[in-house]
Amino acid sequence: MELKDEVRSLRESTGMSRQEFAKYFEIPYRTLQDWELGNRRMPEYLFRLMEYKTRLEGLCLPKNMSAGKVTQVVGEPSINKLSHTAYLSNIGRYTVFRFRESRLKFIAPYSLERYDRVKEWDNGYLVVLTKYSHLDHLIDEYIDLAPILDHLVIDKDKFLRPIHNVEVSYD
Amino acid sequence: MTDMETMAREAEVIICGYAVSRSDFGFRVINLHDLGSCSVFREDGQLVETNMNDVELSVAREYFNKALKYMED
Numbered sequence: 001m002e003l004k005d006e007v008r009s010l011r012e013s014t015g016m017s018r019q020e021f022a023k024y025f026e027i028p029y030r031t032l033q034d035w036e037l038g039n040r041r042m043p044e045y046l047f048r049l050m051e052y053k054t055r056l057e058g059l060c061l062p063k064n065m066s067a068g069k070v071t072q073v074v075g076e077p078s079i080n081k082l083s084h085t086a087y088l089s090n091i092g093r094y095t096v097f098r099f100r101e102s103r104l105k106f107i108a109p110y111s112l113e114r115y116d117r118v119k120e121w122d123n124g125y126l127v128v129l130t131k132y133s134h135l136d137h138l139i140d141e142y143i144d145l146a147p148i149l150d151h152l153v154i155d156k157d158k159f160l161r162p163i164h165n166v167e168v169s170y171d
Numbered sequence: 172m173t174d175m176e177t178m179a180r181e182a183e184v185i186i187c188g189y190a191v192s193r194s195d196f197g198f199r200v201i202n203l204h205d206l207g208s209c210s211v212f213r214e215d216g217q218l219v220e221t222n223m224n225d226v227e228l229s230v231a232r233e234y235f236n237k238a239l240k241y242m243e244d
Contacts, residue, residue, distance in 0.1 A: 045229065048225060048226045048229075049226060051226070052224065052226040052227075094218070102222060103222060103224070104220065104221070104222050105218070105220065105221050105222070106219065106220035106221070107217070107218065107219050107220065147196075148220050151194075151196050151197075151199065151209075151211050151219075151220055152209040152210075152211070152220060152221070152222050153178075153199075153201060153206065153209050154207070154209075154222065
């Protein structure tokens with residue numbers, strides 16, 4: 001999605017008109033209009049800040065109240081809060097581990113291409129079929145979340161206890 | 172349970188509520204106003220691990236780079 005579309009989606013997710021949105025963020029109406037129409041490019045860091053503020057202040061409408069096509073905040077994962085499933089993926093050489101509202105991101109080998117399938121999950125210890133760019137076949141990769149949780153000052157037991165299984169998902 | 176006081180005491184530098192401390196696994200940057208928010212960087216600034224969102228991560232990275240200047244070897 002182009003940035004101008006993301007800006008419009010973000011505004012629509014709040015249910016605000018362009019005028020209301022511009023007034024709320026104290027930016028000129030014409031500036032917002034130009035960003036949404038693609039006449040001018042909004043700085044990406046500014047969009048991320050607005051997205052953060054939108055989420056922080058709970059400006060997004062519930063799904064059934066959205067007037068526009070967008071029904072959730074751009075970039076917000078649609079993970080069921082009651083789910084006991086965590087999701088594994090990667091962004092470049094960083095592994096991403098998502099569970100409910102939490103998202104861990106940690107460095108992986110430089111040649112990581114993608115994860116294929118989780119073979120084993122044992123209370124923080126993962127065995128996952130992985131594709132590396134320097135290999136032409138999938139291999140088992142071993143990931144231990146325990147030291148990562150320690151480094152990030154996250155209570156291991158509390159974090160891991162509700163996770164019953166892990167799936168590879170790039171959604 | 173790690174509390175704010177402990178994290179603040181262990182920090183070498185605190186900038187705008189972000190405490191930076193050195194350890195054998197890298198430089199930890201923790202948000203003292205939200206102790207659930209933490210990142211670890213290498214000395215060259217490369218991210219090692221984080222549970223921050225991208226916006227806060229960019230803020231933490233900036234404070235880490237500033238903190239490095241004040242941290243003794």
